[in-house]
Amino acid sequence: MAENTFTIPLQGRISSDNSAAVEQEIMSKLENYDGKSIVLDASALEYISSAGLRVILRLKKEYPDITVSNVSPEIYEIFDMTGFTEMMNVEKAYRVVSIEGCEEIGKGANGTIYRIDKDNVVKVYNNADALEDIKHEREVAKLALILGIPTAISYDVVKVGDSYGSVFELLNARSFSKILATEPDKMDWCVKEYVDMLKKIHSTLVPEGKLPDQKQTAVGWATFMKDYLPDAEGNKLLDLVNAVPHDDHMLHGDYHTKNLELQNDEVLLIDMDTLAIGHPIFELGSIFNSFVGYSEYDKNLILNFQGFDDVTGRTFWEKSLAAYLDTDDEDRLREVADKARIIGYTRMIRRSIRRKGLESEKGRAEIELWKSELIELLGKYDTLLF
Amino acid sequence: MNNIKKLDLHMHSVVSDGTDAPEEIITKARDAGIDMFALTDHDAIKGCKTILGCLSGDDPLFITGSEFSCKDDHGKYHILGYNYDPDGKSIGDVVDLGHGYRMEKVTARLDFIRDTFGFDFSKEDIDALLALNNPGKPHIANLMVKYGYAETKEEAFDKYLNKLRFKDQYVRPEEAIRGILNSGGIPVLAHPPYGDGDQLILGDEMEERLKRLMDFGIKGVECFYSGFTPKLCQMMLRLAAKYDLYVTAGSDYHGKNKLIALGDNNLPEKSEWPEGLTRFIDDVIS
Numbered sequence: 151m152a153e154n155t156f157t158i159p160l161q162g163r164i165s166s167d168n169s170a171a172v173e174q175e176i177m178s179k180l181e182n183y184d185g186k187s188i189v190l191d192a193s194a195l196e197y198i199s200s201a202g203l204r205v206i207l208r209l210k211k212e213y214p215d216i217t218v219s220n221v222s223p224e225i226y227e228i229f230d231m232t233g234f235t236e237m238m239n240v241e242k243a244y245r246v247v248s249i250e251g252c253e254e255i256g257k258g259a260n261g262t263i264y265r266i267d268k269d270n271v272v273k274v275y276n277n278a279d280a281l282e283d284i285k286h287e288r289e290v291a292k293l294a295l296i297l298g299i300p301t302a303i304s305y306d307v308v309k310v311g312d313s314y315g316s317v318f319e320l321l322n323a324r325s326f327s328k329i330l331a332t333e334p335d336k337m338d339w340c341v342k343e344y345v346d347m348l349k350k351i352h353s354t355l356v357p358e359g360k361l362p363d364q365k366q367t368a369v370g371w372a373t374f375m376k377d378y379l380p381d382a383e384g385n386k387l388l389d390l391v392n393a394v395p396h397d398d399h400m401l402h403g404d405y406h407t408k409n410l411e412l413q414n415d416e417v418l419l420i421d422m423d424t425l426a427i428g429h430p431i432f433e434l435g436s437i438f439n440s441f442v443g444y445s446e447y448d449k450n451l452i453l454n455f456q457g458f459d460d461v462t463g464r465t466f467w468e469k470s471l472a473a474y475l476d477t478d479d480e481d482r483l484r485e486v487a488d489k490a491r492i493i494g495y496t497r498m499i500r501r502s503i504r505r506k507g508l509e510s511e512k513g514r515a516e517i518e519l520w521k522s523e524l525i526e527l528l529g530k531y532d533t534l535l536f
Numbered sequence: 537m538n539n540i541k542k543l544d545l546h547m548h549s550v551v552s553d554g555t556d557a558p559e560e561i562i563t564k565a566r567d568a569g570i571d572m573f574a575l576t577d578h579d580a581i582k583g584c585k586t587i588l589g590c591l592s593g594d595d596p597l598f599i600t601g602s603e604f605s606c607k608d609d610h611g612k613y614h615i616l617g618y619n620y621d622p623d624g625k626s627i628g629d630v631v632d633l634g635h636g637y638r639m640e641k642v643t644a645r646l647d648f649i650r651d652t653f654g655f656d657f658s659k660e661d662i663d664a665l666l667a668l669n670n671p672g673k674p675h676i677a678n679l680m681v682k683y684g685y686a687e688t689k690e691e692a693f694d695k696y697l698n699k700l701r702f703k704d705q706y707v708r709p710e711e712a713i714r715g716i717l718n719s720g721g722i723p724v725l726a727h728p729p730y731g732d733g734d735q736l737i738l739g740d741e742m743e744e745r746l747k748r749l750m751d752f753g754i755k756g757v758e759c760f761y762s763g764f765t766p767k768l769c770q771m772m773l774r775l776a777a778k779y780d781l782y783v784t785a786g787s788d789y790h791g792k793n794k795l796i797a798l799g800d801n802n803l804p805e806k807s808e809w810p811e812g813l814t815r816f817i818d819d820v821i822s
Contacts, residue, residue, distance in 0.1 A: 199735070
């Protein structure tokens, strides 16, 4: 696209005093340009009167594919009110937000959430070119909201250093991780709310084609693992995942207590970019990892990430599973936990290998531990269903 | 029924700030396939008299026009006058009033930049300036650049000329409207959301402004205009229908001074013309 586009900066104030001169200047710059696509970069534009708007309108006649980029909020409003936004591509400039000294309140697969003031948080994306991710997350968050899942929806896209961020309103909210870390006596209450929300997500039917299928993702993990497991176990893992039936119910995909917020009396989900559809076993595998799996070898990990210790993490996992299955039958709980661990270990081993885990001593030891557990579990079960 | 399919009721000649002589405009309008046109020089009717004197049988239909710059406590307006009697005393009085103010302001500006900044010009240049039909800030700015007092016209405006503001030396909208009406013409508000060309007036503010001018006798609004988006056009068409006003269409052609083509006013096919426009045409050609 860049090769066939001509970019022209707009500067300062454009009014009837100088609109003719500005127009002539633009036309002279475009004299030797044969294309039809131009971009007016408005980052240095301070003011535009209607005389200036008319210059843009005339340019549009010559260059139908015209974009005005980096438009300040004030000028965007003028474009919007006059109908320019309906006629051409007008892109807002991103507000710049600093997260220096801001509290980290959440962390997901694709980004980290910081509180920027009393009422607002920003999710800073890991991927520097995250505009597509932001659009995706916004769409799935809207979908979740329409389907009845309480969630915050971003209202603005901002720049944070070299990254993009999306801003959400989150008033007086505290994450469940913080509650568990500071008020241990609220454990049972947290478990109940956490599981209620989980059940709500898992009972939500998603219209076809709106969200990715987690089974397909898991088939990818199992296929990857074939190179790292003995043949028999590798094949069995893939067979087990393949045998999980298609399911159109919603999965969160990264459902841990840092992604669940208590805002006044309402429980809200904040990290929606991993939403998918599929069988709940895939969710349970990821939940096991969050509270037990990742820190099984290195106990400090959970304390650093969630703010509570491994004992709290394991207790929360066990209580949540019992509440989710609505049983205290130990055999049943063990069975479902084991099946969750099969998914969990598969995911962690793959993740660690892809992050060069095999190149460090600690990584190798960790992978060995998870692998031995996985091989043992694969010998015990012939289905992942529960 | 008339055969008018394409019209342009807003254009400027050398009598104000366009680059075509009035006679040339006739040919250009005909070449552009325009069936009906009006010349609307700023605060002047001289060009219309010239055109009336040299029209021939197969020329497009012509109606007299003018565009008056007006100002009152509520803001600035450009008011178009159409189909007036070019020999009418009232319209002539408005032109004279505007011209008088214009000369006062030009003289005051020349005095101001001489006394404040020490900018002097030769007598020939000053005489030539004052002999123009509509001398104003752009002409002084050109001289300042020529003399090296300013690098660019914009600098001349920003740093010097705009430092002097006038409060009262403007034709008031009611004066222009009355003058047009009394000479048998139709007063129409030009490019309404753009005010005097540099503003943006929308929503309730637009409607209040229009109601105020209707009290003075405005009869129509320019709804089709080269510089309008579809949204602005629709906004004006709604207001015209609501208050039963004439609808007009104009390009604001200025010859080589602006990149606007004659006849460019976003007017749709005749079958889609609003009632206010067909009524305007019927009333001026009857």
